[in-house]
Amino acid sequence: MSMTTASGAPKPKIWNDPFWRGLIFQGALLAAVLFLFAGAVINARNNMQARGIPTDFAFWDRPASFDINQTLIPYSATSPNSQVFWVGLLNTLLVAGLGIVLSTIIGFAIGAARLSTSWLVAKLATVYVEGIRNVPLLLQIIFWYNVVLGNLPNPRQAAPFLDIAFLSNRGLFVPAPVFRPGAGAIGVALAVGIVGAIGFRLWAARRQRETGQQAPVGWVSAALVLGLPLIAYVATGRPVGIEFPQLKGFNFAGGQRLTPEFVALLLALTLYTAAFIAEIVRSGILAVPKGQSEAAAALGLRAAPTRKLVIMPQAMQVIIPPLINQYLNLTKNSTLAVAIGYPDLFNVFSGTVLNNTGAAVQIVFMTMAVYLVVSLVTSAVMNAYNARIALRER
Amino acid sequence: MTRTRRPLLALAALALSASVALPGSTAWAGPTLDAVKKRGELVCGSNPGIAGFGLPDDKGQWKGFDIEFCRAVASTIFNDPNKVRFTPLSAKDRFTALQSGEIDVLSRNTTWTQSREVGQGFEFGPVTYYDGQGFMVRKKLNVNSALELSGASVCVQQGTTTELNLADFFRTHNMKYESVVFATADEALKAYDTGRCDSFTTDMSQLYGERTKLGNPEDHVILPEVISKEPLGPVVRQGDDQWFNLVKWTHYAMLIAEELGVTKANVDEKLKDSNPEIKRLLGTEGDFGTGLGLGKDWAYRIIKNIGNYGEVFERNVGAGSKLKIQRGLNALWTNKGLQYAPPIR
Missing domain, CATH: 3.40.190.10 (Periplasmic binding protein-like II)
Incomplete structure (x- = not known):
């Protein structure tokens, strides 16, 4: 017996209705997946408990009892394991963040150099790219650490650079700024300068659109960003000094020390990723049709404005998406720190803390989640930037 | 195999x-x-x-x-x-x-x-x-006791009681140090050999074994202190x-x-x-x-x-x-x- 609706069309059985059928099957699939997942979690927990393996997060507040040689936040052997997590995370973010900035700068320079009309410059850039990107990263990290930095002299015979920086097998020692009371004013001046410069740029751009008049944006920006902090520095009685490293006992004291592990990892990650970025930049620039630069030349634009206003905006469309991949790769590759003992998150947290506490499942899942979040945030930021510069078709 | x-x-x-x-x-x-x-x-x-x-x-x-x-x-x-x-x-x-x-x-x-x-x-x-934990140092440093290691860099293997004892020892004696931690004993020893660290620490029994792997075993001494029960x-x-x-x-x-x-x-x-x-x-x-x-x-x-x-x-x-x-x-x-x-x- 089939039911009929008011309109007279026969109403299909619920399992024949595409909408309801889809819902039922998808619901069943979801339930099955959830059931399997929950079953796996509960089983794993029961079995681990039966064998005396910790399944809770009690380890989080227990003292870590070991030392770390590079910490951006206060840490000692009596700090809890949670502090190890933050120390490791910050060390990861430090090397990944600096690596992203430096590899972008080097990568863009090398990528442009490969397209240089100078035969020598172009070939040197080619040698760099082909040499670096065809050697495994782990090998490069070990090369920098053991072969280059490992063979530097000890601190007592450190190689001086103008007597203010020292290179030794204990690391790179550089002068460090010392902030005295009143130094905050300089920071405020810097912030005001940056905001002012951005405002001036916006104002100049609008005026140029409306009246065609150009303003010396570069000079005014430089004056605001550099000049204001300088005035503040003098006005507040020079509250920032510089501390130089000095040899004391086994090692240098004072100044800022960059450990060989940090330097080796940063160098290797930066140079390796820069080679890939260079290729991305080159392909991006080559993707802009030749007619674009010819048209710009026909309009009377010189080489520099052509690059800045015509080529690069279009090249960036091609460059950004694969560039995001390189940033994510760099961040994930930073886990290779474990090979040379740089205390990143993977090394100290899912290495030492895991070993000391036995909470393998919790710690590995936490670490994976962190890398996932960092990668998603990186790509979200870059995607937003990509959307902003996307070509608007008119 | x-x-x-x-x-x-x-x-x-x-x-x-x-x-x-x-x-x-x-x-x-x-x-x-x-x-x-x-x-x-x-x-x-x-x-x-x-x-x-x-x-x-x-x-x-x-x-x-x-x-x-x-x-x-x-x-x-x-x-x-x-x-x-x-x-x-x-x-x-x-x-x-x-x-x-x-x-x-x-x-x-x-x-x-x-x-x-x-x-x-x-x-x-x-x-x-x-066993018990000890320290190895270069002879030319003229260090005769682990208590003279203040300010030293120490190479150690990750995830060991050695790493924890090391932290305890320096904390107890109120001495500063830098721990340089490696995933394997070989890497830690190599870093010590290249001069990254002033001292290498592990169990006494292993120190004698590891010393034989160094370029010039006679250039290194094992300090007398045993700092832990192992x-x-x-x-x-x-x-x-x-x-x-x-x-x-x-x-x-x-x-x-x-x-x-x-x-x-x-x-x-x-x-x-x-x-x-x-x-x-x-x-x-x-x-x-x-x-x-x-x-x-x-x-x-x-x-x-x-x-x-x-x-x-x-x-x-x-x-x-x-x-x-x-x-x-x-x-x-x-x-x-x-x-x-x-x-x-």
Whole structure:
């Protein structure tokens, strides 16, 4: 017996209705997946408990009892394991963040150099790219650490650079700024300068659109960003000094020390990723049709404005998406720190803390989640930037 | 045969083995001994390379004090010391490998601690080697005591009690230092050798072995201070008492053999001995093997294939080796040492 609706069309059985059928099957699939997942979690927990393996997060507040040689936040052997997590995370973010900035700068320079009309410059850039990107990263990290930095002299015979920086097998020692009371004013001046410069740029751009008049944006920006902090520095009685490293006992004291592990990892990650970025930049620039630069030349634009206003905006469309991949790769590759003992998150947290506490499942899942979040945030930021510069078709 | 595996793989195996098991049952198909017999070989977690304790020789054969313990376990099960597969593990990976069931027993100079036994689901067998932590430095630094190491960089292996003791020692004596931590002992030693660190720290026994690997062993001295207790021995998973007993009594059998003067060379002669203690050890009187899941000759097999504790000690780390370590704490209790076995009866 089939039911009929008011309109007279026969109403299909619920399992024949595409909408309801889809819902039922998808619901069943979801339930099955959830059931399997929950079953796996509960089983794993029961079995681990039966064998005396910790399944809770009690380890989080227990003292870590070991030392770390590079910490951006206060840490000692009596700090809890949670502090190890933050120390490791910050060390990861430090090397990944600096690596992203430096590899972008080097990568863009090398990528442009490969397209240089100078035969020598172009070939040197080619040698760099082909040499670096065809050697495994782990090998490069070990090369920098053991072969280059490992063979530097000890601190007592450190190689001086103008007597203010020292290179030794204990690391790179550089002068460090010392902030005295009143130094905050300089920071405020810097912030005001940056905001002012951005405002001036916006104002100049609008005026140029409306009246065609150009303003010396570069000079005014430089004056605001550099000049204001300088005035503040003098006005507040020079509250920032510089501390130089000095040899004391086994090692240098004072100044800022960059450990060989940090330097080796940063160098290797930066140079390796820069080679890939260079290729991305080159392909991006080559993707802009030749007619674009010819048209710009026909309009009377010189080489520099052509690059800045015509080529690069279009090249960036091609460059950004694969560039995001390189940033994510760099961040994930930073886990290779474990090979040379740089205390990143993977090394100290899912290495030492895991070993000391036995909470393998919790710690590995936490670490994976962190890398996932960092990668998603990186790509979200870059995607937003990509959307902003996307070509608007008119 | 050697095989190395990644820790994450072991972890995946752990999660998988835990999740496929039926609810309410443990993850193990049966007692470890059954699994080992069925497989036809013992899988033993070993040290990737410490002279005297666990190191493959130039023919790829594993040699060393900890290695011979695994061979003794294999001997008592299969009457063949070669039915062992060694899985070299770094300090950092060893516990995951044992938890996940990748190895049957861990014999890798592992320190017995309260938290490892109670908090991580392990059983520690008897102490096969009583050790303590020390420091090695370059002679030319003119350092004579660990208490003069303030401000030094110290190379250490990750995930070890050594790393924790190091932090304790410098904290207790209110000295500053920099710990430079590596995943393997080899990397830590190499960094010390290239000058990254002023000092290298690990258990005393290993310091002597590791020193022989350095370019110029005479340029390095081992400082006199012993800063910790390091009772080293085999480790098994909790929850299989029969297997735990088998591992324990493998060591005890070797100790009792030494105490009674039964050696690899004279064990066949001693089968005819009238001493009741020797008779019980070698299985000519009573049956002490069934409870272990083995035959009456369980201890005879160990001594016939491997020898007694003293023989193993001397040829791997003692007078018959390059290390020339004294028995010290590891002498039998009858010789003022700490090695003491319960009686077989």
